[in-house]
Amino acid sequence: MAEFIVLGAGMVGISSALALQEVGHTVTVVDRIQPGLESSFGNAGIIQTEAVEPYALPQDISTLWRYAIGQTNDVLWKLEPTLRMAPALWRYFLNSATDKHRKISITYAKLAALATADHAPLIEASGSEELIIRNGLAMLYRDEASFEKEKARAERLEREFCVRSRIVDGVTYQAEEPALKQAPAGAIHWLDSWSCKDPGGLTQAYAALFEQRGGRILHGDASSLTQTTTGWVVKTEQGIVGAEQVVIALGPWSPELLKRFGYRIPMVYKRGYHGHYQETTHLNRPFLDVANGVLAAPMSRGIRVTTGAALVDLNDPADPEQLERGVNALRSLLEMGERVQEKQWYGTRPCMPDMLPVVGKAPKHDRMWFHFGHGHQGFTQGPTTAKILMADIAGERESQWLPLEPSARF
Incomplete structure (x- = not known):
């Protein structure tokens, strides 16, 4: 030894x-x-067995243009840091092509399939069962076109990777989740992911x-x-x-x-933010508001809202614009109280080009x-x-x- x-x-x-x-x-x-x-400490706290395919960069010009001009809340960027990351981003883009992404996903899916089984003995041995919620993760879609597209993807992931999901119409899902103020177009409930009320x-x-x-x-x-x-x-x-x-x-x-x-390690740095908000109505499970690129999760400190990606330098000061935009949109869908007073948190996801x-x-x-x-x-x-x-x-x-x-x- x-x-x-x-x-x-x-x-x-x-x-x-x-x-x-x-x-x-x-x-x-x-x-x-x-x-x-x-x-x-600050992530969404989800052990994602449904994450069998890594996040790919879009291959269509229209979506990339929307990112470029800031029409989506999924991705924000600053010019100088993005230029410094350009070689890694270019390789990431090339690896997002369908054939390469499919090959990468074979390995990625094997990691996802083992996640809960490998966490389980550590959760038990550390006495952390009270932190874990075992009722999945939902993706909520605000328009029928997006919902129909993702229904097909969910069916494909079950065929190819045995990822279990439940496809639910919006009215039914709202009845199951009283914290929702209105019915989405539909929801995909990934059944086997776990969430944690305090990832830190x-x-x-x-x-x-x-x-x-x-x-x-x-x-x-x-x-x-x-x-x-x-x-x-x-x-x-x-x-x-x-x-x-x-x-x-x-x-x-x-x-x-x-x-x-x-x-010389090429890396794409994706910053994410979170904020906590008073939980006025109990949220049963975390969900992603797909249209606005924010995820809401029930946490010990209230409802934690986390953002998509901001392409900035590691040491850039906090800029909560992405979080605030997402929360403003989320409030039309989810019952949330005032923000919990705390220092603005952010963290960086270390993403490899492959x-x-x-x-x-x-x-x-x-x-x-x-x-x-x-x-x-x-x-x-x-x-x-x-x-x-x-x-x-x-x-x-x-x-x-x-x-x-x-x-x-x-």
Whole structure:
């Protein structure tokens, strides 16, 4: 057994630490803040078994033009950051073509299919059952044309990937969900996804489980990572910490760290915002208001509304325009009270141009492992890709996961 440093204490990093610990490795997690306070804190809290196809860039000019001129709330962008991301975005666009996207989805769907089964033992062992809602996720459509199109897609996903769904007319769905003020055109209820009332709290519960089992979590500076003759060292508040091996699980901050070691990791940075609103009528399950690109989820702090993607730099100041536009539209559909007073939260989804997470050995360094780039699905896929990483470290990787390997991608 070996000693490991895991850099990053989000869902992906903590899941890595638990998986390594489970097979007998000694693990120290290092992060600049407490576990679960970055993207793992503020996401929509859904373990998405229905997410068998990664988000593709539209291939039709009309939709791209609407994005370009700001006619949709799904995607907002700033010129300079978008230009800096242009090479990665172009590769993302090419991989969104039908044939390439279908091939990518074969691997992506396998990850989604394992998500709830891989979370389940951690939820139980960490005593987090009260945070989990097991009644699916709904997509609500405001017009018949969109609903009909997505009905066909839902039927296809069931045929190809065995993803269960229920197609419901709008009046019936409103009767099931009293928090709705009006009936949508229709709803697709994805039956097997789970949701979490406090995703940051679940990550922290997993972190507490890791500590109870003997692991250490230290505050430190990942940028201080240095290779030695025997492994790796990093500076922490408790002093220099060393280990034979290191796992890079820093999400959107991974490429910046890895520049120092000679890697150029292309990444698309999709920022998302959330806000909490008083729950005046109980919301049974999370739903996406497809037309307006916002998702509403029942949380411990009220109804959490999360946004689509803003293409901005990692360190750009908060701009809640996308959230405010979405909430204003959402209020015509959903009963919501006033906004809960809190600092405006935002986080960044680390999206790879080929839409697959990066899991495996660093191409140029011994005893360094990559585990990042999960895009929208770090909360969903963290425990699953952690098990894949653990198998890779043990020399037991299955061939079905070869598309996740860094060596063929960087």
